[in-house]
Amino acid sequence: MNDTLTINKHDTREGYQSDFDRIAKVLLNHFELTTKENSYRIREIEFYYYSVIHKDFYCHKNERQLTNQKLYFHRFKDPEKYVRLKQKGIDITFGNEETVYGGILIRSIENIKTSEIITGIGNLTNQIISDIDGTFSIVELYKSDKNIFDSSGFVYLKTCQNNELKIFKKHRQGLNLKKEDSDKFYLDLKYNYFTYPEIEVLT
Template identity: 30%
Template sequence: MKTRLQKSIGENIEPNCFPQTAQLLLNSTRFIVLQQSYRLLEIEFYYYSDQHPDPFTHCDPLQKTSDRWYFHRDGGSYRGGSFKGLDISFGPENTFGGILIRTIAADDGTIINGCSLCVDHLLAQTQFQNIAALDEAINERSIWDKSSPLHLEHLSDTEPTPRKLIMTPRVGLTLKRMSKNCEMPRYIMRPYRFLTEPAIKKGKVYNILALYNQGNSIDDIKKITNSPLHIIKKYVDAFHHGQSLKNFDSYQGKFLTNTELCSLYGTVHPRTHGEHLPN
């Protein structure tokens, strides 16, 4: 019999089901690397369909499967350097879906933060020299297959104190290619990132923005994220500045600083989910 998580990944692939699936992955699941157990602390969802053409989804053929490990590829070759990443695939039929693992924590409290660093850690723990060798050892097995070097275990009950989820935009996305894909502004700030540790360093700017937009005070955000007060105020000011902008011209074609990200969040929000985006 399938567990709730197995059903969620295999069947509930619509974006409105992302929070439910994230809750199960972050609070009711163990990530097993050989015999070592980890918790998932931070994940991101990528999903592409005719009705939801998210341009930031890789759309690799493996993302049209469910319950498989997908190491990020480009043109059939495994990505290297800071572009490495590992997804849980969830894209049956004519859709593409991947849940990116961004941060994990070992039982001894060690935190591995960053999708490429997570892959590096998996290689070190399994003692495979490269991604190709590890992927070959996995041999297309399900994420639930306990004979695989990597697998997930669904706990029978949630942990005694389920950790609160924070929903934010995904990390590292830009509008560099907006001229080639007009859908980018509509999806760049969707709240498809989920984490349980708001003090995680990478992507903290998104945590601050999401907490502020959810009604938290600046002082509360400081306590939750351990961020300096002057940085939070700077980000909030940039957010409000972005709300006054009428288009995305100033963000197009470049990497964005944290301040520019805050401004972009203001320009997009709250119109991301509606039909009234700036031209």
């Protein structure tokens, strides 16, 4: 199994930032998200990780996020209804198959051939769905359940030359304070990583 998404054990919730920094550097500069139609440079991601030590209350904790190195399409249940659903999103999972939920939300991608940057998780998800011939292909993708690094999958991560892009960090986007996060620790974390300066860096 590829160890790119490996999370180390930490004694404090603060310790996980170093793992996310490391993974973000690799995903944003050394891999392309690839379909049969296109290859994309990943330009923006966010980390969501819930464990005994790191209780990220903003993680969906969907059972799909218990898997590791797979794709998780947010709120996917019925392929006919999903095509009309506005609140879509795609995670690369990095759970531990037991009690740890992990998802790396892809927020922006850049088409390698056209240099078009696609932002917004709904727009991005629709583009990937179009590349894999529609929502019914998600059913097949889930059934085959291939590793995200397996090039025979519908969507996979392919290694590329080092892009050497500068990586910026900011707060995760679109979150509302949850009562469980009483000290705003998880709300205030800079778990959003991106590589194009057009996005305002939040301080």
